[in-house]
Amino acid sequence: MDQLHYVTELTEKIKVKSSEQSEDVDETSEFKRFFPSFVWCVRDFTLQLQLNGKDISEDEYLKNALKLKPGLSPAVRNYNLPRECLLHYFHSHKCFVFDRPASKEKLQDLDNVEENQLEASFVQQTKKFCRFIFENSPVKTLSGGYTMTGRGLGDVAVSYVEAIRSGSIPSMENAVIALAKIENSRAVDEALSKYEEMMKESEGKFPTETQEEFLNLDKESHSEALNVFMKLSFKDENQEFQFKLLEELAGRKEVYQRKNEEMSIRRCRAVLQELSAALEEGVRQGKFSVPGGYKRFMAEKKSLVDDYLKAGGKGVKALEVLQQFLKEKENVESSILIADKTLEEKEKKLAETKSGQKALHTRPGILEKTNLELQRSLQNEQDNYRMHLECWRRKCVA
Structure with missing residues (x-):
């Protein structure tokens, strides 16, 4: 536990808000809203899960390890600081302990050891751990309830790394804003692709007998495109990207309307020529x-x-x-x-x-x-x- 000293530096290495005033504001209470659950995995655990002669669970073991010591001495403060951060920054805490996976001889060549040769207790604990992660880990979201995708997570990671490389402190707010621009641009592109896909299929019905029939085809394609955009976009402040989509769709509607009219003209002229x-x-x-x-x-x-x-x-x-x-x-x-x-x-x-x-x-x-x-x-x-x-x-x- 004492080796987790890096958690004491979290507030110095990352910020929630990007405003200049945030430099003088204590944001520690905000981190709990964004940080994930804290899962402490202890490997090669050889101790007995007991406290004061009574058997305890793994979670109780962690809870006891996070208890603060009374006092104000430097040693006590150094002991308490990482524990205070873990309790304050993370909204839930879970513990898993793992026995040694194999005998000392097999540990020398563990990469080549088959699963059936591992210690049964280790395999059982590992399955328990995996089951907990799969069943209890919530989907990662950003502020506003946006569900993070793998691609989006990669974009956020890039923004964090670039901020660190430039010598600035990564801001979660700035990262979300940057991600919103990237994802909303992608949402516009995906929506336009959907519109194009549907209208190209509709070209088989050109020329439409009436303008109303064409407008119905456009309306259906427009609606599906908008659904795609709304599904993929997030934090579109002032509907900037939605208005951009509407403008693009209006332009593409004109293109297909001209196609419809040109096909009608060619067809009409052919009929007149024959008659x-x-x-x-x-x-x-x-x-x-x-x-x-x-x-x-x-x-x-x-x-x-x-x-x-x-x-x-x-x-x-x-x-x-x-x-x-x-x-x-x-x-x-x-x-x-x-x-x-x-x-x-x-x-x-x-x-x-x-x-x-x-x-x-x-x-x-x-x-x-x-x-x-x-x-x-x-x-x-x-x-x-x-x-x-x-x-x-x-x-x-x-």
Whole structure:
């Protein structure tokens, strides 16, 4: 027991608080909150567990060893100081005593001795010790109830070692703050990975038919990501890292929203390209360059739009792409309409001219000339329209 003098220096080698005022504050009462249980293991125990002629337990043996002596002499103070520290700093105390593990001869080569060759009492005591550790040792936690992991313990150890190397006194508060930054950064990364994992799986459902469907996928992934963060994070003061996560998730949501929209646009254009193939071919072949062609063109366009609206799997950009497609066809539609009106008017005039030939028999030369001019004018209009249409078609192809 007298060899445990290092416990008397604990308050000088480590601090609970990091504030400057803590240098003048007695923190000894705080250590009991953070220190583990004290387990005293005495090996090669040859004494009898007796006190005043009565058998005592191992714990009673330790309790007796921790008793303080009365008096104020230097020798008494030196005797009492480590015991006072052990009683004051550690919230519980346990003792185990172990007999010698083997005979003197076997101790010379103990590493190679099989377990069945060890002393039965030693094996029994060892199993008792292990059982106590496994069943009674609480999970290591930090202030705030955060459960320490092996990785986190390693980070804390590094911060302690770095503090000692730099000549400063390790602060438990600073170590927790540093660990919180490390663990919370990891929590953000893990949460983002979870979001990415779920959204990549959801890409198989792109393009979604509605924006609401996409938002539901994002909401589900966002919720799972937040659960991961909340599970792994601790001491996130002012929700600094949680806000960082929310910002990152918002950015990644935009990325997947663009993917969803782009897939919708590609799908819609593919559907329109397939459905409009016959209409485009009709325009190229001059199918609508005849009287009544505009009406026929509009009927086929309406049929195309109806078929497009019935097609599934177009996604959130269905109407927008359709509007863009119809706008692109406005020039063609206008050209067909103008040509159709011109052709119908020329044909009407030609019919009126033919029906009035008898009335104009006194002027055969004028009638013949007028008729010929009308025919040529009509043919010219048709030729001009076809030329205009051909130029537009070449431009579209180019």
